Amino acid sequence: AQSVTQLGSHVSVSEGALVLLRCNYSSSVPPYLFWYVQYPNQGLQLLLKYTTGATLVKGINGFEAEFKKSETSFHLTKPSAHMSDAAEYFCAVSDRSGGGADGLTFGKGTHLIIQP
Amino acid sequence: DAGVIQSPRHEVTEMGQEVTLRCKPISGHNSLFWYRQTMMRGLELLIYFNNNVPIDDSGMPEDRFSAKMPNASFSTLKIQPSEPRDSAVYFCASSLAASGLYEQFFGPGTRLTVL
Numbered sequence: 001a002q003s004v005t006q007l008g009s010h011v012s013v014s015e016g017a018l019v020l021l022r023c024n025y026s027s028s029v030p031p032y033l034f035w036y037v038q039y040p041n042q043g044l045q046l047l048l049k050y051t052t053g054a055t056l057v058k059g060i061n062g063f064e065a066e067f068k069k070s071e072t073s074f075h076l077t078k079p080s081a082h083m084s085d086a087a088e089y090f091c092a093v094s095d096r097s098g099g100g101a102d103g104l105t106f107g108k109g110t111h112l113i114i115q116p
Numbered sequence: 117d118a119g120v121i122q123s124p125r126h127e128v129t130e131m132g133q134e135v136t137l138r139c140k141p142i143s144g145h146n147s148l149f150w151y152r153q154t155m156m157r158g159l160e161l162l163i164y165f166n167n168n169v170p171i172d173d174s175g176m177p178e179d180r181f182s183a184k185m186p187n188a189s190f191s192t193l194k195i196q197p198s199e200p201r202d203s204a205v206y207f208c209a210s211s212l213a214a215s216g217l218y219e220q221f222f223g224p225g226t227r228l229t230v231l
Contacts, residue, residue, distance in 0.1 A: 032218055043120070043207060043222035051218055090159065094218065101213035103149050103161035103172065104220060 002027045002093050006107035014115045019063075019078040021110050023091030026072065031093040033074040034104065035065055038088040047089075050074060061085070086114045118142075120223035122208050128229045134196040137226045140189055141210030149209040149220060150183055150193050159207075165191065166213055198230045 007022040025031060032051050036044040048059025055067040061084075065076045074091060088111050092104040121140040129135055141148050149164040163173040165185045173183070180199070185191040195202055205227050209220040 034218075036222075041224075043224045044209075045222070046219050049218060051216075101147050101166055101171075101211070103151075103164045103175075104159075105161070106159040108158045 002031060002095065002105045004091050004093055004105055004107035006089075006091050006110050008110055009108065010111045010113060012113040012115060013081050015083055016080050019076070019081045019085065019112065021076040021089050021091075021112065023065075023074045023076065023107060024072050025074065025091075025093050027093065027095075029096060030067070030069055030072075031095055033065075033067060034092040034094070035059065035063070035074075035076050036090045036092060036106075037061075038090065038109075040087075044090065047076070081112075081114050083114050083116065086112055088112070120208055120210050120221055122206075122223035122226050124226060125224065126227045126229075128231065129198055130231050131199055132197045133230075134194065135198045135202075135228060135230075137193040137206050137208075137228070139191045139193070139208030139223060141191070141208070142221055143189070145210035145212050145221075146188065147211045147213040147220075148185060148191050149211075150191070151207040151209065153205040153207060153225070154203075162193070162206075195228075198228075200230045203228055203230050 003026040005024045034049045035047040050067045058064045063078045090109045091107040123138045150162040153159045162175045163183045168185045183193045205225045207225045209222045211220045
């Protein structure tokens with residue numbers, strides 16, 4: 001069974017500082033990898049995904065993530081935090097054998113706090 | 117496009133009552149997923165359908181939970197009888213399987229409170 005670990009349930013950064021949210025997966029075969037963002041009282045929105053090809057992927061709102069197979073990681077970064085980035089961030093995986101049609105396994109989430 | 121539509125947005129009910137949550141996926145999508153979000157357990161996959169057929173219901177907590185997808189544009193998640201521990205936010209998501217895009221689009225969720 002797959003599992004996803006997000007290190008740090010809460011991360012606080014200053015506005016303009018680097019954002020780094022960590023995600024590690026446990027799977028014998030590298031899965032499809034996703035980062036979703038959830039704003040209060042809303043559903044989840046896809047930030048970015050890795051399925052194949054280039055291991056550094058860029059997403060919306062200036063976020064990017066790098067797939068590192070040797071480290072089984074898919075950390076999310078943003079060079080300069082904005083107040084509007086304050087939200088809950090979820091790392092998720094999907095089994096490749098399902099061709100992308102399977103359900104997602106989510107990490108516990110990281111609450112990103114932006115200090116003015 | 118209206119996105120994934122869920123109803124009701126909020127539901128408050130008493131223990132023992134039947135609860136039905138509804139979902140309308142994005143038109144043209146052929147995969148539909150039900151997730152539950154709680155503080156203790158986070159986001160969990162309950163069940164998913166491909167082309168209206170249930171594929172994996174191993175996440176359904178117990179027999180009190182049932183889900184149906186009678187056609188491509190509608191799905192229900194029913195809890196009977198409901199219990200306080202069922203209180204959670206229930207999300208429906210849809211995707212176009214085999215499109216190569218892999219993205220699931222989430223609805224706004226139904227916040228269920230069982231008293």
